[in-house]
Amino acid sequence: MAFPSRDVAIVATSQTPSYRHFDGPEPVMIMRCVNDLLSKTGLERKDLEFTIAGSCDYLSGLPFAFVQNIDGVGAWPPVYESHVEMDGAWALFEAWLRLQLGDIDVALVIGSGKSSPGRPREVFPLQTDPYVMAPLGLDPVSLAGIQARCLIDAGKATERDFASVVSRSRRDAMGNPNAQVAVDRSVDDLLGEPYYCEPLRRHDLPPISDGAAALVLAAGDRARALSSRPVWVTGMDHRIESHHPGLRDLTTSPSTALAAAEAGAGDGPVDVAELSVTYSPEEVVLREALGLSDAVTVNPSGGPLAGHPVMATGLVRVIEVANRIMAGSARRGVAHASSGPALQQNLVCVLQGGE
């Protein structure tokens, strides 16, 4: 059987703003997205044949938060339901696979997270090796600092390059109503700031955010019926590297390159790329791994540096690309999501408009 065997498209998208603190329960953010999607598509709750969410209980410190999140979807009537303790982009991957089975046509994909109640730098070490890393409190900020230092020492980037990514991203975010940090600051101004985790400055880090995002995925004729401008998922793949940073060349991302090749990212022109640049040095690594020239527009939304609702951040990248294709400002684009410290695991999704 050829794979993918069915054409699957994004027919509607929704996202909340990135909030520094959302004063309400996480299911409310999800509810707003779901109600928005039902309104946009004319679908009823019972028409969503498969629902899947990506979230992480550790973020809000609430065991079984992922169950309560179903309140935002509506638990009735019962449908096929799934959850990944991963970014919503991986929920999209599972939904895309699920629709390939052919027995159902419509899926709801959600990513949500409230990082504001906890201390993210103390939560994320829990995703590292429990014997040789987690007990050290080894956090993603520190590993991003080590990765940045590797790039500098290899002659692949400078602190000015990192500041340029930040300056451009947060300036572009001024056109994004969902952005949390949108500001026009020059590279020289940014380079005047003190180090936070040398060679990183605070602005090289993403903000702490609460937020949710969701989309409706549909197959074949159902997609064409639900949207006059469906955005087809032409390829998607994800790959992972060793959890030992010492076994990786942190200046490259072979998992991203492999996922991009498998997803067919290079099989056509890329009009727009939305990348999970959680720490500014990662853009240098990802551009190279994806083979994106300087001419390709990267993160016109501002990217995660402008808003980082963990567990939704990757799905938001997909949505930002899809929205531009739906609006006609791009015909083909690449979305990237990442998990684990220093770009350990990477997902690439290729989207295209038209037939």
Add this chain to the structure above:
Amino acid sequence: MSDVDFVLEYPYTRTTGPVVGPFLTGLRDGKILGSRINGRVYCPPLEYDPATSEPVPPDLVEVGPGGVVESWTWVAEPTTKHPFDHPFAFALIRLDGADTALVHAVDGRVARGTRVVARYRDERVGAITDVYFVPEEGAPAQAPIEPGAEPVRLTTHLIGLTIHEPLQPARRRFAQGLLDGKIIGQRSPATGKVYVPSRGYDQLARTEMSDADDVELPDRGAVSSFTVISPVRYYGQKETEPYIRASILLDGADSPIYGVDIRDIPPSEFRVGMRLRAVWRPPDQRDLGDFDNRQGGSWESVIERWEPTGEPDADPATLQEYVF
């Protein structure tokens, strides 16, 4: 209304296996082990060949205690989980005799190529935190280390996450009501159903609710379900005697309050349908205890106990939809 602070803890105990076990035993005894796989020495040691992912028999060799910094970052503001409470470096350290780098903490300024050396903590438990590194130049002498007796077969890791957040809006008004001796619920504008405590939305209709939807409920109702809990021992357990946790459907409500602590009514007399009323603590003795954004519990910090009203029981058949 105060913010909520709580610590979420999970105590983990893990077996160590044929490679990590000797590695952690080595750290406790003052030496660092790597593993030789296809002519390369890996530290931290591995149970598999990373090139092929095939398992390999353990072939452990001592590496270090000195090594070279390959990359680093300066942690200006350590977290409470870091090995030092003052600024330090995290570094990729290639130990002498190893071909790969270990991530660890260095107590002092380093740069690429700086030589560092292992130093061991006075109290060692067989964990990666038994060791840290210092710049080799001017390093203080290592105190003598007495090896332990038994190999490290288990390792423990207590996870503790500190959470700080305000009570959510509907929760804030509900909590203030309790301090005032009132039970505040919300009536769904979509379905008319009364939820208490309300989550701030009607999850069946996917409708948000506001303070305009608040309603006050009577502090009496019928037991819709209960369980008698016989305490077993586990980490953090404070209970020793059997007690009741009940769901009570307050008069006029469409959802039961649950997790209500019952200590004064013998389990042999307790039953579904039994009518109860709240006996409130005096206003100056009410507090919100460990009340948080979770839905159940903590009634006992404002309500002293629930007592039988003496009214005839409600028909248990009418309560079947309100168990939880």
